[in-house]
Structure formats: C-alpha cells, structure tokens
Amino acid sequence: MPRIQVDTKELKAFGKALRTADKEIRTELFKAVQSATKPIKEEIKAEAIRTLPERGGLGTWVSKIGIRTRQAFSGRNVGITITGTLNNKAKAAGRGRGRRKAKTFGKVADLRAINRGRVMHPVFGKGPMVGPQMVRAGFWNRPLETLTAVRAQKEIQDAMKRAVAQIAARVRSAA
Numbered sequence: 001m002p003r004i005q006v007d008t009k010e011l012k013a014f015g016k017a018l019r020t021a022d023k024e025i026r027t028e029l030f031k032a033v034q035s036a037t038k039p040i041k042e043e044i045k046a047e048a049i050r051t052l053p054e055r056g057g058l059g060t061w062v063s064k065i066g067i068r069t070r071q072a073f074s075g076r077n078v079g080i081t082i083t084g085t086l087n088n089k090a091k092a093a094g095r096g097r098g099r100r101k102a103k104t105f106g107k108v109a110d111l112r113a114i115n116r117g118r119v120m121h122p123v124f125g126k127g128p129m130v131g132p133q134m135v136r137a138g139f140w141n142r143p144l145e146t147l148t149a150v151r152a153q154k155e156i157q158d159a160m161k162r163a164v165a166q167i168a169a170r171v172r173s174a175a
Helices: 008-020 023-051 058-063 088-095 111-116 147-174
Strands: 066-072 079-085 118-121 130-134
Touching: 008 023, 008 147, 023 058, 023 066, 023 079, 023 147, 111 118
Parallel strands: none
Antiparallel strands: 066 079, 118 130
C-alpha cells in the first residue's frame, strides 16, 4: 500500500502538544483531515466501479464498502490511515445476490485480496466456491497515487502547520 513517510519524532511531539491544546484546535484539525481525505474515498469507490467486473455486480458491490479515516497523533500507531470495511449497504447488496450463501463474496469481503486481483465467489452449479477469479489489481492503490492524494497530503500538512501555529500562539500569550 502506498504510504507517506513522516518523521515519527516530530509527529509524536506534535501529538503531545495537540493533547494539551484547546478542543477547538483539535476539532479544527480533525475536520480538516476528514475533508482532505473525502475526495480520496470517493475516488476509491469510483475506481472499484470503473475497474472491477460489472457482470455479476462485483464493482458495484465493492463500491458500497464503508471507507473511514483513522487519525492518531499519539500512542503506538501514529498516523492517518484510510481503511475500508463492509457496511450494512454492502452486506445487504451481497446477501440478495446468490442462490446459496457465500463465504467471501456476499458476506465477508477480503478487500486486500481483491486489491491484489483475486476474488473468490460462488457460481451456480459449480459447488460452494469457485475461484480465485483474477481481476484487475489495484482498485484501492491507484487512487492513493493520484493528484487527489497529493493534494490531500498537502492539505493535511497545512492543517497541521496551522494547528502548530495556533498552539504556539496560545503558549506565547499564556506566558
């Protein structure tokens, strides 16, 4: 998965300062990160529809996954992570599709395997599971390497700089 590298010492120091900062500064930063990552989430869903097979509804089904942004500025796993999980819409869309219950497609999706280009799915008359079917890999990775992701990274860095400036201003005014 594509990752953005940051100096962890600086990020941990930022997290420590953020913990002691006012609630308004934290809220503003968290909202800025959420709004910066929103276009990436939409692009991931659009990429799933665009690249995964239309026949059988895999692209549509995968595009209904829930994508969330996890923010952690302190602790062990410092960073901003975009993760995908099945939400109720995707579960319901998959459950109504088949004649038998599927173990992967329709109930539980292995999004990492689909991103690698491998899908296990049920086929009528061929037993409970058939596969793996090979599909175009990278529905998740490609949007993270586009100009939208670069813009999001810049917006997040700018929001962090604003938060640092606000924290520093509050510390100076308190002294």
